[in-house]
Amino acid sequence: MTNYYIVFLIPIILSYLLTPLAKYTAKKIGAIDVPKDDRRVHKVPIPRLGGLAIYLATMISMVIFLKLDRTIVSIMIGSTIIVITGIIDDVKPMSARWKFLFQILSAVVLIIGDVRIEFLGNPFVKYGIINLGVLSIPVTIFWVVGITNTLNFIDGLDGLSAGVGAIAAVSLFFVAASISYIDTSMVMIMCAIIAGSAFGFLPHNFNPAKIFMGDTGALFLGYMLSVIAMEGVMKSVATITIVVPILALGLPIFDTAFAIVRRLINKRPISEADKGHVHHRLLDRGLSQKQAVLILYVVSAVFGTSAVFMTGLKPEYGVVVVGVVLTLVFLGAARFGVIGIVDSKKKNRGKR
Numbered sequence: 095m096t097n098y099y100i101v102f103l104i105p106i107i108l109s110y111l112l113t114p115l116a117k118y119t120a121k122k123i124g125a126i127d128v129p130k131d132d133r134r135v136h137k138v139p140i141p142r143l144g145g146l147a148i149y150l151a152t153m154i155s156m157v158i159f160l161k162l163d164r165t166i167v168s169i170m171i172g173s174t175i176i177v178i179t180g181i182i183d184d185v186k187p188m189s190a191r192w193k194f195l196f197q198i199l200s201a202v203v204l205i206i207g208d209v210r211i212e213f214l215g216n217p218f219v220k221y222g223i224i225n226l227g228v229l230s231i232p233v234t235i236f237w238v239v240g241i242t243n244t245l246n247f248i249d250g251l252d253g254l255s256a257g258v259g260a261i262a263a264v265s266l267f268f269v270a271a272s273i274s275y276i277d278t279s280m281v282m283i284m285c286a287i288i289a290g291s292a293f294g295f296l297p298h299n300f301n302p303a304k305i306f307m308g309d310t311g312a313l314f315l316g317y318m319l320s321v322i323a324m325e326g327v328m329k330s331v332a333t334i335t336i337v338v339p340i341l342a343l344g345l346p347i348f349d350t351a352f353a354i355v356r357r358l359i360n361k362r363p364i365s366e367a368d369k370g371h372v373h374h375r376l377l378d379r380g381l382s383q384k385q386a387v388l389i390l391y392v393v394s395a396v397f398g399t400s401a402v403f404m405t406g407l408k409p410e411y412g413v414v415v416v417g418v419v420l421t422l423v424f425l426g427a428a429r430f431g432v433i434g435i436v437d438s439k440k441k442n443r444g445k446r
Contacts, residue, residue, distance in 0.1 A: 098267075101159050101286040108151035109294025116147040117298075117305045125184040125307055128318035140303060142184040144295055145311020148256075149177045150214050151291040154319065159283050166280075167319055168207020170201040176242065176317045180310030190363075192241065193309075200317065201238035204324075210234040211324055234324070244346035246312040247353055251373050252301035258345055258394045259315035260292035263322070265342040271324040272405045281326035288318050290409060301383045338404050341419065344397030345372075345390060348387025348423050 120126065120141035128139045153170060160166050179196040182188055204210065211234045213223045226233055242328075251253040267285035270278035292315060298304050323339035340347055349372050357364050376386035397419075404415055 096292065098282065098286050100285050101155070102290045103226075104158065105151040105155040105290035106294035109147050109291045110149035110151050110297060113144055113298045113305060115294055116143045116145075117141045120184070120305070120308075122125060122220075123185055124281070125181070126309070128129050129415050138396050141305045141311055142259075142308035143181065144185075144299060144307040145177065145180055145309070147416065148291045148295050148311050150309065151174070151268075151294060152287055152314075155282075155287040156284070156292070158288065160280060165207050165209055165325070168209060172321075173317055174202040175203065175315060176313050178308055184308040184310050197239045197242055197313075198235055201235040202236060204321065205231060205234055207292070207314050209321060209324055211237060223396065237324065238317065238320045240256070241323070241343060242313055242316040242346070244350045245316035246309060247350045248346045248373065249307065249312040249369060250371055250378075251383050251387050253296055253305035254373060254390060255312050255315065255346075256292045256296050256299050256307060257391050259319065260289045260296070261321055261391060261394045261398055261430045262343050262346075263289035263292065265395075265401050266326060266339065268398075269338055269405050270322075271400065278326050278441060281322050282288075284318070284322045284325070284369055286313070288322065297350040306327045313374050313431055316346070317375065320361040325387055338401045341401035342398050342406060344419075344423075345394045381431065 120143035121145075123144040126139045127142050140426065152173075156166060156170065175196055177372060179188065180194055183193065210230050211226065211229050213225045245255045245259055247434050263285045267289065270281045270285065295307065295311070299307060323342070353371060354364050360426070375385050376389060377383070400415065400419055
């Protein structure tokens with residue numbers, strides 16, 4: 095474990111030290127978040143490009159701690175495409191269509207590097223699996239693009255995406271550590287690197303934030319979490335394979351799912367921003383930014399702990415746990431009004 099402590103510590107230091115450089119770069123190229131609408135909770139212009147520090151810390155650490163084989167190189171290339179997309183969008187808003195196309199391209203790069211979802215666990219058959227065959231390509235693209243955007247959807251409060259992303263990476267680290275029948279050391283190293291890079295950025299980003307991670311950071315974190323889930327948990331033949339990473343990434347996944355449902359119900363474009371996210375609802379109830387973020391950290395940690403707990407369960411017990419978790423999620427969503435409700439004021443785009 096000592097080696098993993100070092101792997102975790104190095105990106106923390108790198109990310110922390112590189113963030114002022116990202117802030118300087120953001121000011122130079124005009125990547126500034128100006129509070130133009132009521133969705134934004136900050137009152138003064140703040141640089142956006144903090145994700146660049148997370149990206150650089152991650153890439154440097156991967157070069158140091160991982161063997162640069164075909165798989166790792168494809169991950170690095172794909173994540174670079176995502177970061178370039180984010181930088182462009184942080185300077186001048188990019189259309190959802192173009193972002194979607196670049197995200198598909200980054201997923202295809204992974205597939206070329208043999209990073210893909212090749213099978214799913216069958217919970218109705220003991221030790222059963224469903225081989226995807228040629229369907230592995232669209233399933234992988236759907237997973238990567240979907241998870242890449244989940245961190246971006248919840249990126250609305252100081253420190254929220256960075257903290258939730260770090261907690262999810264830590265959760266996936268312990269999930270991978272508990273899988274004894276396949277070698278997950280590479281995935282555990284990547285989890286430690288991602289968690290460290292996000293934690294190192296957090297002192298600059300926690301309320302009151304001095305810099306935002308922007309689409310650059312939110313998309314990058316989502317992308318990397320989708321990758322380590324595929325390379326770790328989804329390489330397992332456990333029958334509850336698909337459930338574990340969904341639980342580990344529970345907060346952003348469910349909030350994104352509810353956002354999509356909410357916008358469809360209200361006949362609005364899926365990509366259109368609104369004030370119906372769970373963090374907005376917490377603010378509406380009178381909580382401060384710090385209080386709302388800390389509550390969501392706890393929620394994310396509960397999801398992550400459930401994922402770790404699920405890893406060693408028999409399928410029939412796992413189904414019960416999933417049922418309980420889903421019930422609580424839907425009751426909570428209904429209680430806070432995150433399903434089927436949008437803010438009555440005019441919606442405007444604005445990513446943090």
